[in-house]
Amino acid sequence: MQPLADDGTPAAEAVSVPSLVSAIAERESQTGDERPRWVWSSSARLYPELLRAGVRVERCHDLELVESLLSGYDGRYGESRSVAAAWARMRGEPVPADRRPAAEAGPQASLFDDAEEDEAEDIAQIVAVHAEQQKRIARVPGFALLAAAESAGSLIAAEMTHAGLPWSASAHDELLTGMLGPRPSGGLRPRKLQDLADKISAAFGRHVNPDSPAQIVKALSAAGYQVKTTRAYVLKEIDHPAVPLLLEYKELSRLHTAHGWSWLDTWVKDGRFRPEYIVGGVVSGRWATNGGGALQIPRILRSAVVADEGWSLVVADAAQLEPRVLAALAGDRAFADAAAQGDLYAALADAFTPSADLTARDKAKLALLSAMYGGGTGDAVQLLGVLKKRFPDAFGFVEAAAQAGERGRLVRSRLGRTCPPPSADWRELTSTDEDTRSASAVRSRGRFTRNFVVQATAADWALTLMARLRQRLTALGDPDLVFFQHDEVIVHTPTPLADEVSAAIEASAKEAGRLLFGDTPVVFPMEAAIVHRYSDAK
DNA sequence: ACTGGGGGCGCC
């Protein structure tokens, strides 16, 4: 493994060093311009080992992530993004198979110790692929920022795993015990769940496993209620004594299975929750996680996220991010004026008439969500009409994205992240003659591209925010980014620095807006709460 | 015994 320090010299010379970790540490300990942008194949594979050795790097260029972005832009999705594959493609040679299947190419693989093995990266390939990527990046406005932000994200992801989210196992355990009863031994249900299961069977007058939707459907049918699914919102409409028990069972059962004691045993060590974040794991640019369900932590468990003594959590989320992104993207003057306000939905409310069950603000929110997600049943049809009339450019922007999708075309985020092309199956389903083509497949693709432009640009914004914030936090010293969930961040900081962290977050949010959209009236408020427990925010 | 699709639901 031979990362290349790209310090501006056109042809870098290869230098052998006795210890790569030490060599990187030494360069990073220098000041200002002496610190390079490290060009390497993958932060996910290489950076954790550096962090364990106590070395942080300021900047990098992650060749694999950038290769994914570039090939996606060219409409080639899912092809191998390894340096060797990129090298072969640029020379028109046969693309070698990945050495390791994607599933094994995780960050646990270490490349520092076996530079002589076949894992060794060829520095000539790295130089050439990097140069080629630079050329491709320069052709697309915004892509330089996207590549830099994605690469910064790859550093942040590894650093967040390294730092871990402060997690109180005892608070978590107490919460579970309070809600479920004492921790059961073996594979038994906790007492509270078993009680509910017994009562559910009693209410139906027959044995019913509440974990089995099929059994619930049958039991309800026997009781005279025909349902197709047993989702909570369907059950809520049914007047049967088993229903409240089932709803309570579902909620507690989910807590137990997804974030119960076994989760605690598996994921929390030494007061830290360390999920593995997957940068670029979602096509829209959102992150995914591998194991731990880090992006689906139930709100109730936020009381287990507790700062260390003398430290605080600075919790901040972007308010109404996606509609603001739409406003900035669409350049709709009237809509952007509303998005210049602290409460965008309230600012739109005067376009809507309140009804018995919905305020004008509720209606504005519903109309916007429908426009961005492709919904629009019942009431929303009329609300969408209002949106179309009052904010034609904003409405037209998402409509155009939907139409592009329905025609099989690609759409992109502000910075150029591109949606995957439709599958061969989709082309087959939608390209046949009028009688047999699948209208639902066409519409489904339209909903996807309609949402993509907004969700992916929101991800552009969030990633840019994170990159800027990371730089500001480095200047402050001790504060650690410890959590990132789409439009929300948590920083763990010595309490005396908390105000400065808050200011850094707000400044970074403003800066992200400027970097993406330039001079726009749209604001991106991101107000931070300084708390000891996550649950105390908001 | 294992696997993969589907149901259901947590988060945004």
Added chain:
DNA sequence: AAAGGGCGCCCCCAGT
């Protein structure tokens, strides 16, 4: 007329 974006994780259950 109806039409609801993106994920990860658990369990069930049918197929092998």
